[in-house]
Amino acid sequence: MCSGHRNRASSGSSQRRGMSIDSQSVRSEQHTEVGFIIARDASILIERWCKRAMEEQPNAKRVHHEALRDQFVDLLAALGRSLAQSDSPDQSLHRFPAIEHGEQRWESGWSLPEVVRDYQILRLVILEYLVETLDRHVRAREVMAIGLALDEAIAASVGMYVSNREQFILAIGQERLEQEKQAKAGLEKWEQIFQHAGWGVAILNAVDHTLQTVNPAFAQMHGYAIEELAGKPLNLCLAPEAHADWLMNAGLVDQNGNHVYESVHIRKDGTRFPVLTHATTVRDEADKPLYQAANFQDITHRKELEESLRRQAEALRQIDQRKDEFLAMLAHELRNPLASLLNAANALRLSGIRDDNVADATDIVERQVKYMVRMVDDLLDVTRISLGKLELRKQRFDLAAAITQAAQISRPLIEARKHELTVHLPAQSLCLEADRARVEQMLVNLLTNAAKYSDPGGKISVMAAREEDWAVLRVRDTGVGIPRDMLLRIFGLFTQLDSTRARSGGGLGIGLTLVHRLVKMHGGEVTAHSDGPGRGSEFVLKLPIGNAQQRPGDSEKDRQTNQVPPRHILLIEDNADGRVTLQRLLQLLGHRVDIAEDGVRGVAAALANRPQVALIDIGLPTMDGYEVAEKIRAELGKKIFLIALTGYGQTNDRRRALEAGFDAHVTKPVDITELSALLAALAPVTS
Incomplete structure (x- = not known):
């Protein structure tokens, strides 16, 4: 009885095993049919899913359900192929493409509950449709098997979603940590500057200009502890007479964004000191003032120096x-x-x-007196030019007359030293608009210089010509010459080539300086040229012709004593x-x-x-x-x-x-x- 029972049990067991083999084959066929139906009727399933999803999740974030239709077409096609080609849905889950659906939802910004519910709606729609379509052929257990396959696919997809999200959060977290680290390092650097700067720094309220934060230098500068200044108005640190100007300057800071100004500050003990302030208004993205940052420098030393x-x-x-x-x-x-x-x-x-x-x-007395008078005049003229007190009295005149007069004035010294003077005047009359007395003075100084710095028996020449809009005068001599290193310094005040020769020739070393300054006042230039010691020298004087025009009868009066x-x-x-x-x-x-x-x-x-x-x-x-x-x-x-x-x-x-x-x-x-x-x-x- 017992064995009979056992045999019946064994026989039953064998029958169940046989039935299991048969049903597995049936399920395989049914899986193929199910996969075919899902792939074939994907559009119907999508419409049902979309309608139900919109009813149950009307507030799904960022991406509208309609925008996911194309994604579900791929999802259902992949699901259908997987079921149609696989012997066991359990084995196909590891390569099930539905996992990508979770990634798409993640990239689209869906939350985890929204993704899970999305899959649940899809699962329910598919199962309901299969029951409607296969109710005469598919047993409940087969529907459950399909449901389990869908559940595992959903779980895998959600897992991928969570994994991607965690990786993203981790990456974002690491990036934020790095940014925070860099920001912290930057803040620490600025904090070091703020705390140890040698000048005062203060952060002021953008509205009432009270002191929000000050650095130690600012507090020490004004004789206060830092905590004594917190929340106090800046006026506390300003001398009473500086309050009105400060209001004006604060307005300029607000108006222009930044402003630099000087004011008088006052310490806790009442002593006053000058301060240079550089203030800047800091604004947010909406251009709303956040605060004012200001640097304060004690400029007492600078003021004392000034x-x-x-x-x-x-x-x-x-x-x-x-x-x-x-x-x-x-x-x-x-x-x-x-x-x-x-x-x-x-x-x-x-x-x-x-x-x-x-x-x-x-003759000797007259010559020496005039020479002394010229030295006195030159000394006074150099001083007047330096102080801007010498004025030119310009007039039109013939340059030839000025050259002749300068030669006459210089001739006694030239003849006394037995020099030969040659004057080459321009073939045509050359008129200038200049101060004639100063032009003659320049020529006399150049001729006198040539006479003094030439050994007895030398040759001196004066040549004048027009070169474009310039009157050019050249004074050449066969004298001692000028060393190359002196050519640029020869026009300096009290500069002389050789002290021994200068003492023997006389002079104060101001003649060439006066020539240089007078020609500059006329808008011209003078240059010195020499091939070196013992090779003579040439001075070239260039004067602008100006607006002078030769007119008939426009000759100078002769400088003679008329009756x-x-x-x-x-x-x-x-x-x-x-x-x-x-x-x-x-x-x-x-x-x-x-x-x-x-x-x-x-x-x-x-x-x-x-x-x-x-x-x-x-x-x-x-x-x-x-x-x-x-x-x-x-x-x-x-x-x-x-x-x-x-x-x-x-x-x-x-x-x-x-x-x-x-x-x-x-x-x-x-x-x-x-x-x-x-x-x-x-x-x-x-x-």
Whole structure:
């Protein structure tokens, strides 16, 4: 019984095994049919899935269900092929392409619950459709097998989703960690700068400008602890007188984004100090102010240095002023004795004495006096140019006349050293618009330099020509030459080639400096050329022609003493030698000359004798020449011609003389030709 039971059991078992083999074969056939149906009816399944998915997941993120239709076509086709070609759905799951569906959902931004529910809806739709289609052929267990296969596919796909997501999160996390690490390193660096900077740094509220954060240097600069300043207004650190300016500067920071300004700050102990501030407004992406960052530098040392430099500059200015005053006084004091010497020489020349020795002595005195006068004038001119006080008086003139005059002035020195002078004038008249006196002065200095630095018996030449819009003058000599290293320095003040030769030749080393500065004032240039020591030298002077045009009859007046009608002249001069010698010279020229030794006597003599001309020295005792001129002009009006006679020859001196009522200004020592020209130009005046 027992065995029978066992046999029945065994027989039953064998039957079940046989049935299992048969059913496996059946399932295989059914899998093929199921796969065929899924592949064939994929569009129907998709429509059902889409409708149900939209009903159950209306808020699925980022990607609309309609956009997944193409993905489900591939998914169902792959599922159908897998079921149709596989003996066992369990074995096909490892290569089941549905896994890609999870990746697509992940890349599209779906959440994990959304992906799982998406698969569940798909599974349910497929199973329901299979039951509807195969209800007469497929047993429940087969449907369950298909369901299990789908479940495993879903699990694999979700697993891939989770894996990708975790890998992404891990990668993002690592990237963020690296960024945070770099950001932390950057913050640490800036924190080090903030904490250890040698200047004050503060972060201020963008609205009320209270101090949010300050570094130790800012706190120390103002004598506070850091915690004492937190939340305090910046005004706490500003001197009261700086508050108004600070409000204006804060507005400029807000308006322009950044601003640099100076202000006065105050320490906790009340001491004030200057500060340079550089403030910047920091804004967010919407251009809304977040805060202000400002650097504060204590510029006490800089201000002290600036004040020191200002005091030094003022001291130098005063030194320059005293130097100018000294040079002007020196020139005045030198001109008085020089005037006496020149007057005496001219008087001897006009005296009619026919003695060769007297004539030679007269020539020597006149030549040396004029040379000394030129040195004094050059020294004063260099000073005036340096201070910007020398003004050019430009006029049209023929360059040939200026060259001839310069040669005449330089000829005594050239002949004394037995040099040969050759002058080559342009074939056609060459007119300039320039200061003729300064052009002559430059040429005289170049000729004098050539004469001094050439051994006796040398050759000197002057050549003039027009080159485009320039008048070019060349002064050549056969003298000592110029070393190459001196060519660029030769125009420096007080520069001389050789001290021994310079002392023997005379001079102060200012002639070439004056030439260089005067030609620059004219907009020209001067250059020096030499092949070296002992090879001579050449100076090339280039002057712009300007607007000068040659016009018929536009010739210069000859500088000669024309026959001057006798004049009644009052000479007011406190220097006895100058007074006597000039009086005698004027008398020899045929003029009637009254004299007065001071201003008071001069005014009285003018009112009593009513002369045609008054020569008035400016530096008179008791009453200076300006006041004398004003008083005489007030009484006699234009009936008298007033000439300022002075050793002060600067532009301001001439201007002041004209403002005081003088008609002309003559610098001592008097050039008798210039004075005679003034007297000759006077209309006959009856007293």
